[in-house]
Amino acid sequence: MRRNFCLTILTALVIFMFFDAQPALAYIGPGAGFAFLTSFLMLFASFFMAFVTMLTLPIRILFKSFKHRKAFANTKTNRVVILGLDGLEPTITERLLKEGKLPNLQQLKEQGAYSHLQTSYPALSPVAWSAFATGVNAGGHNIFDFLSRHKQSYLPELSSSKVGSSTRCLSLGQYEIPLGKPIVKFLRRSKSFWTILGQNGIFSHVLRVPITFPPEKFNGAMLSAMCAPDLWGTQGTFSLFTTDDSVDPIKEGGDTSIVSRQGNKVTGFIKGPENSIKKNKEQMKLPFVATIVSDDEAELQLGKQKITLKKNTYTDWVELKFKAGFGIKVQGIARFYLLDTKPHFRLYMTPINIDPETPALPISFPFFYSVYLSKLFGKYATLGLAEDTWSLNEGILNEEAFLEQAYLIHEEREKQFFHALEKTKRGFCAVVVDATDRIQHMFFRTLEDNHPANKGKETEKYKNVIEDMYIRMDGLVGRTMEKIGKDDIFIVMSDHGFKSFRRGINLNVWLKENGYLTLKEGVETTGEFFQGVDWPKTKAYAFGLAGIYLNVKGREKDGTVEKGAEYEQLKAELIEKLSGLTDPGNGDVAITEMYDAQKIYNGPYTNDGPDIISGYNEGYRISWNGATGVVDDVIFDDNTKAWSGDHCIDPKLVPGVIFANRKIEMGKPSLLDIAPTVLDLFGVQKPGYMRGRSIFVGDTNGAANVALPKVVADSKAPHEEVVEVSG
């Protein structure tokens, strides 16, 4: 009331002054200057830029109409919109469709079609979405798993990208100033269909499709996804700040910082990335002070920023600026979540995402597209695996906090998608939603009363989480359908399905017990990634999630298996022994089939992947220890982690789904058919190396997607893309 009165008086005074004052007083100093000058400059710059752009438009149109004179010439559609729902499981989808809980998907099915969609070998998102993008299998696109092994050290490397610093540096005391730009290599091979569309004059928006870091240069806009790192360079490391010095160290995916408390003040520092301009590469730090205001509230001071922390509530994205020296700053963003103020102060921080407004690495194409989205909609998650599953696995966040985080990220994604859709007047638009995958990974246990991971965890309360998520996604489908015109093609699809992960198998232990893998003398249990393995005496090893590699002479550093007959014989022997392997714990078949990679893959990179692809039965997967190369003495164990659902099993058991607003004519569509389908819809000739074909064209023989005759990948397709970045 009082405030309104003051404002009224002020307004009256101002009006009086304006009416009475002489011309000189009409100018009221910096106050008006700030607004009008900035506005004017912005308007001037915008209109000037638009003017210049329009001035050059006729030339560009002429050039493009000559270069892309056939663009849209044979198109069968106005737009193609693909909504990727990572990991949407056919059996759950079909049950909910039957129960009438997915009305929009039901409508889409009735209007067009619904089918299973054959997934990739192995059924992993990076492999599957790479197949989606390129229309070739892993032998052609070179992504066999999240990780690939270094053939000389047997150590893991990220399969899709490599980030390195400049090799030329200027030494200045304690500093080492890079003279070149850091190099970011894209390791996925072959050519994505949106690149081909772009070459034919068709613009695309590609949002968060996995394995797009670093982004490709093409005629369109792209936001990178899976495998885009955090500011530490990892695939996502959360932080826990606690005054409890007796806390167990976090095993995976996180970092614990013990902070000190005096009275109601807690002091500590946030660890940043390593300082690349210092010789000792020390980790940069950002000090903070948290003042505990009450049991449920604290105030976090980070430099000049003051952030209110409320218990069990996420903050907005907070900018974290790390000073490297010489005025250079590296900027990231994170959300905070106050867990407790007593008896111990406990504060969770998400992995430090690359700030989309000042990206330290290229996370979009064009480079400013991430900035553009940030300016329009605010900061957003940029980390490839943005939903922090590790924190729930480690028991730092509870289920509700994880769900809230996943849906916060999902909301950001939805905004970006609908914006891109609005801007795609003609052309291709795709988005991949990750929440579907992450939520199923973390809540699948709640669908089974006897899941080993339920022990000691709340289950009943979260029984409907997955169903609710499917219903929520159906809502997204419905809202998208409202924006789809009669000349548009709309596809909803998943890259693979989902099953329970109850038991883990450590194939390396089986290999050891069966004489294929040998430990060094005196070693009984190895550390992570084969520390203690006697390579010169080892014939085979399981690596990552995908399968088994033979220790081949001339390929691996200490290879022992000769190429040719020995290789073939060993492979056949392992396939035979492992296919149908039973779990002595319950008598169930744990492995349905082991696949010979040479018969699955075709393309120039076939030999870089696993030699045998594991086909685990439902309920099984490689164990946690097995995936990280720990060789102990346990072959089968219960999975007790919150990560209780998975899809890295026999690909025949986890197909994805596909819905379309047109009739699907193909009998058994596959991921490999999507790229040819989109190209065909726009009237663009598919390259010879793509073996799939349009799903909307009749086919009596089924899809040609699994065991294809060998072909050599298109020699014109890019085999390596190096992206130079500034900063």
Place this chain on the structure above:
Amino acid sequence: MDLINSILNAVFGLVFMPFTGLQPYWAILCVSILTGVAMLFIFKATSDQGGIKRAKNLVKGHFLAIRLYKDDLGLMFETMKNIIVSNLLYMSKSLRPMLFLTIPMGIILVQLGTRYEYRPLHVGETTVISMRIEDPAVRLDEVEIELPDGLLLDMPPLRIESLRELNWRIRAEKAGSFELGFKRGEATVHKQLLVQEALTPVAAEIARSNIGVKLMNPSEASIPQAAFASVIGIDYPKRDLEVFGISMHWLVAFFVISLVAAFSLKGIVGVEV
């Protein structure tokens, strides 16, 4: 009004005191910088900082859209529309702080105006004194001017009956602060006239009831309500301001310097403008 003016005069007198013996541009330089900084704090305290940042981001975002969708004329026009709309939003966010800034800015501008719009007479210069008498009962030939020592009447008074105005041209013979007397019978009204080189507040006009004149000439008391004259004015010369060798109007100097100071220091003050 006179009371408020006298308080403000005292305050600004103190602010300008250190610059008494210096060139006039030093004072406007310092006052403009101080004003820029002060306005930043007021702007920060009275504005929706988050809203301003969001509005600016929208403009910048749409700006980037021009580059992104440069080949699509339809999207380009849509972007231009979005830029205008978000610019209006941004400007609307500045209205509230502008409202708060108006009063202090008005005061500062008036005080600067009294010092920089006009300058006192120099010795040897002439000027015209004008008096307006609105009361029809007062005959113009009843009014006489009384000049103190140091001022000379240059020519006989000019009476313009149609305008109810009297004019006298006088010459300054000596430096100083003089009090002119205007006599009608027993009644007298006074007006100050300044003949000096130093920077000092100058009242070009004083009035009996015109609030605009009172606002713009705070350095001298108004004409008493019972007096026969309505307005008395002195045609002081305009002040030529030179800032680092560039001749400009004081308002331009103030505008530029205060804005440059404010924009330079907004990062330090931590304000979104």
